[in-house]
Amino acid sequence: MTDRFRATLAQLGPAPGDLAGNAAQAMTAWTAAREAGSDMLALPELFLTGPDLGDLVRDQAFMDAVHDTVADLAQRTSQGPALLIGAPCRARGTLHAAYWVCQGGAITARVLKHTVAKDGAYDHAGLFDAAPIPGPVSVGPVRIGVLLGEDAHAPDVAEAQAESGAEILLAPTAAPFHRGGHDRRLTHAVARVVETGLPLIHLNGLGGDGRTTCDGTSFILNRGGALAHQMGFCDPGLRHVDFARDGAGWTASTGDRPPLPPQVEQEYRILVDALTHRCHVTGAGTAIVDPTGGTDSALTAIIAVDALGPDNVHCVMMGEGGPTRPSRDAARDLAHDLGARIDQIALDAVAGALAEALHPLLRDHEDRTAFPARLRDLALAALAETTGALPLVAVNKTDMALGAMPHGANPGRYNPVGDVFSSRVEQLCQWRVGTHRNWMRAPANITIPSGVFRASGPPSTEGLPPDVLDEILGHLIERDADLADLAARGHDPDTLVRITRLLHKVEAGTAGFPPGPRLSSRALGDRRYPAGQAWLAES
The missing domain is CATH 3.40.50.620 (HUPs)
Structure with a gap:
């Protein structure tokens, strides 16, 4: 049994609708993850398209291009770490925010968001459909429970993932800044860790369109809610994190935890x-x-x-x-x-x-x-x-x-x-x-x-x-x-x-x-x- 797992977190900002440019960013990050010996590269929610999509997701040609771009990324990343990336998808006539898992040259899993926000910075309630609670996905030797966006805000999805065998929780999001927003995200994450007894990776994006602006500040919590890593406020970058498994489960190594700047x-x-x-x-x-x-x-x-x-x-x-x-x-x-x-x-x-x-x-x-x-x-x-x-x-x-x-x-x-x-x-x-x-x-x-x-x-x-x-x-x-x-x-x-x-x-x-x-x-x-x-x- 493998007792080591390295994950690379990409705290980056996509350009709205720029599939080619965002895919190029993903490939640059994936190359760095491969060189660092990582088993997985994780990118934020809706990274391939940008989060503030509006009716662009209703354009069939755009959605076809999204699927083709994800498939192309899967082929290009066949020799190296798994690539996990957020992008919308169509499934049986419905439209969803999704998280795609690419490994071995193929798309091996697609996690659909269960919780569709009824308000907030992005008007996703009228665009995306809610999906059933997903199960965990296998990434190398680890079962990852994905809590996409607002799925991390309530216990039902995390508890279902844990009961289905998840070993690490991954919460990719595109959470825009507003006063007190990071504290609320951290509170949700601590609750999910305490409820499930699993470590949690919270990965937030950067950038926006000049109205909503994601602030990054991604973090990792170990069992018990201890802060193991935190990335910079509004700072782009990659973080390579080593997890080790013992009798109690996986634990992230401790890394840099820069404090938030003053309000x-x-x-x-x-x-x-x-x-x-x-x-x-x-x-x-x-x-x-x-x-x-x-x-x-x-x-x-x-x-x-x-x-x-x-x-x-x-x-x-x-x-x-x-x-x-x-x-x-x-x-x-x-x-x-x-x-x-x-x-x-x-x-x-x-x-x-x-x-x-x-x-x-x-x-x-x-x-x-x-x-x-x-x-x-x-x-x-x-x-x-x-x-x-x-x-x-x-x-x-x-x-x-x-x-x-x-x-x-x-x-x-x-x-x-x-x-x-x-x-x-x-x-x-x-x-x-x-x-x-x-x-x-x-x-x-x-x-x-x-x-x-x-x-x-x-x-x-x-x-x-x-x-x-x-x-x-x-x-x-x-x-x-x-x-x-x-x-x-x-x-x-x-x-x-x-x-x-x-x-x-x-x-x-x-x-x-x-x-x-x-x-x-x-x-x-x-x-x-x-x-x-x-x-x-x-x-």
């Missing part, structure tokens, strides 16, 4: 990586930022330079309706520190000509503030389309929730701070100024003029501290909190009603908000209240 660093890293992935999937190599001199635009500019490098970020300030002189100076100073190009466009004459041309139609309307804002957006959109750059808007979650968005923000194609409350924007700025990591591409020594930090919340909540406002909005948006419960926490009932009415008022426009990276368990656009609904429970 503020995790969030900032996700914002940077998400913008990098967004540019990759859209084909944009550069980004355009409209620096208003405020905190949101300052953080957005820094994120852009950290993601793309100073040579690939262009700051463009507009004249009419743009930032004030002190704000323009602050924006120029920041762009200089970042090493990014900054220019100013004078739109005063154009705005005046537009107002004069429309004057016969607007004699009874004195407010002309929308004109310069719309012109700014038009100019930025024209620059982006002509140069192929990704236009960035900078509107935080607080302002979006309360309708305090600038005119014409929606045409921007990406909003890096859209899931960040205003008080957190300031905290991220202050953390970044005092911190530099090797994955950041901006210079180490940058400063943000103190004048860019907002002194109060949006005008509609004047007098309410930003952190208190953001706490209330967090409960309402992310947890559907009851107004009476919030009032019992000490919040003013009239203020709660006013904020809730403002939040309901913007519901009609949330579908048109520019996309951005998710940090929370529920972004603003995830709410499903009817537009214009009139009902409101008084607190």
Whole structure:
């Protein structure tokens, strides 16, 4: 009986829909596993296709290509370790998330996911069908119990695998980042280990499409829940792990276990990586930022330079309706520190000509503030389309929730701070100024003029501290909190009603908000209240 087993874990990020590119990544990892003498290479859930597939999986030609690619990988990996890879499949007229086992030049097993999530970052409930609970698969001398994605979140699949003879549990997933997400995954994994008495490999992917971003942080637990290995947060790489068998079963050797970064660093890293992935999937190599001199635009500019490098970020300030002189100076100073190009466009004459041309139609309307804002957006959109750059808007979650968005923000194609409350924007700025990591591409020594930090919340909540406002909005948006419960926490009932009415008022426009990276368990656009609904429970 063989008492040694080496597994290679590939914590890598696939490109959405890029079968050839993702297969090439798999082959590179497999070659490294073979050279390391491994018995098995494991890749994350839906690695071959990328996890955020949408209706692409309904395309028969695409699904045929998926099967052909897996079959080709099986043939190419005949002389070496088994290859385990996530990809969708069709089975008897149904569509499933699956985990394919390739060894000896053939596809030897295909594990179908049993638990289909009804909510979450990926809308798989309407795409994939649930399958019966699978049994373990043989990989060399070991019986592997596969817990695919959400199958690791409840005991039924793991217990069935253990009762059917599984010796090691493998939980490949594509779990996107949100606050507290890793702790929940670890809690689920510990529960499965305690319930079954088996070691567990939790393998998470990386990357995404700029909205959801998988953060890696894969780990291995031995019997009893002891942490044997942990891979880096958002760091691609391979981990070769040796298992040894004794009378009690298999045990993983102990390896590196880097701690998670502080929460503020995790969030900032996700914002940077998400913008990098967004540019990759859209084909944009550069980004355009409209620096208003405020905190949101300052953080957005820094994120852009950290993601793309100073040579690939262009700051463009507009004249009419743009930032004030002190704000323009602050924006120029920041762009200089970042090493990014900054220019100013004078739109005063154009705005005046537009107002004069429309004057016969607007004699009874004195407010002309929308004109310069719309012109700014038009100019930025024209620059982006002509140069192929990704236009960035900078509107935080607080302002979006309360309708305090600038005119014409929606045409921007990406909003890096859209899931960040205003008080957190300031905290991220202050953390970044005092911190530099090797994955950041901006210079180490940058400063943000103190004048860019907002002194109060949006005008509609004047007098309410930003952190208190953001706490209330967090409960309402992310947890559907009851107004009476919030009032019992000490919040003013009239203020709660006013904020809730403002939040309901913007519901009609949330579908048109520019996309951005998710940090929370529920972004603003995830709410499903009817537009214009009139009902409101008084607190």
